[in-house]
Amino acid sequence: MANTGDNTPPVTRRDEGAVAIITLDRPAARNSLSRAMLAALQSALDEVAEDERIRCVVLAAEGPAFSAGHDLKEITARRAEPDCGTAFFAETMAACSAVMQRVVTLPQPVVAAVEGVATAAGCQLAASCDLLVASERAKFCTPGVDIGLFCSTPGVALARAVPRKAAMEMLLLGEMVPAAEAHRMGLVNRVVPAGTALDAGLDLAQRIAARSSVALRMGKRGFNAQTALPLAEAYAAAGQVMVENLLAEDAAEGIGAFLGKRPAEWRHR
Numbered sequence: 001m002a003n004t005g006d007n008t009p010p011v012t013r014r015d016e017g018a019v020a021i022i023t024l025d026r027p028a029a030r031n032s033l034s035r036a037m038l039a040a041l042q043s044a045l046d047e048v049a050e051d052e053r054i055r056c057v058v059l060a061a062e063g064p065a066f067s068a069g070h071d072l073k074e075i076t077a078r079r080a081e082p083d084c085g086t087a088f089f090a091e092t093m094a095a096c097s098a099v100m101q102r103v104v105t106l107p108q109p110v111v112a113a114v115e116g117v118a119t120a121a122g123c124q125l126a127a128s129c130d131l132l133v134a135s136e137r138a139k140f141c142t143p144g145v146d147i148g149l150f151c152s153t154p155g156v157a158l159a160r161a162v163p164r165k166a167a168m169e170m171l172l173l174g175e176m177v178p179a180a181e182a183h184r185m186g187l188v189n190r191v192v193p194a195g196t197a198l199d200a201g202l203d204l205a206q207r208i209a210a211r212s213s214v215a216l217r218m219g220k221r222g223f224n225a226q227t228a229l230p231l232a233e234a235y236a237a238a239g240q241v242m243v244e245n246l247l248a249e250d251a252a253e254g255i256g257a258f259l260g261k262r263p264a265e266w267r268h269r
Helices: 035-049 072-080 086-105 121-128 143-147 152-159 164-173 179-185 197-209 213-227 231-246 249-259
Strands: 011-016 019-024 056-061 065-067 110-114 117-119 131-135 139-141 190-192
Touching: 011 035, 019 035, 019 197, 035 086, 056 065, 056 197, 065 121, 072 086, 086 121, 086 152, 086 213, 110 121, 110 197, 117 121, 121 139, 121 152, 131 179, 131 197, 139 179, 143 164, 152 164, 179 190, 190 197, 213 231, 213 249
Parallel strands: 019 056, 056 110, 065 117, 110 131, 117 139, 131 190
Antiparallel strands: 011 019
């Protein structure tokens, strides 16, 4: 249910089996990432990280916008402070960066389900997820240049999700990128009919969650670690993860099931 009052939490969670659906629920403000929204999202992610029942996460949003980025009204109000808002701006950027990094370091894979527009830090949030399912009416942009504020922090997520020139084109022009084009450049995994992004994201998440949680957690952690390393170091790090994974009970069960031509029975350890 959409947030209709100031006392309603800006982020909600519901579980469907082994999948947690975390929803940005501040549609009247286009799900802008106020400090309260960031704190609530950080808390929800931290709770999921400790929940061993959850094997995949869907990040969704209420209303016509996935997220319009930072709350510019909140930011503007702080300019009247003695330091012209410097401390608040720094704290806000740190809080936002912490949330984005939590998405990446979360033990479980995260699937973004984007139905409407994802702009600036909202685009950053979607790009930070492991997979992204977008409605055909979804659009993505980093429009900071239009208001004299280059989207530097969203650029961190974009540069890790799409080729350099595609990221720079979005950052320098600030133009809306339709879902089909975002799919072509690699930002979006799948484009689905309007109104079905959440269902499609949930279906994808449930299929992921049907796998061994041990393999999923080790795999995500290992993948993110090796991408930041030179080739030889990446192989060494990935090899260590493979050894660790091979020693897990689920790997023995999975290999045995494959050789025995039977369904695997995951123990998640």
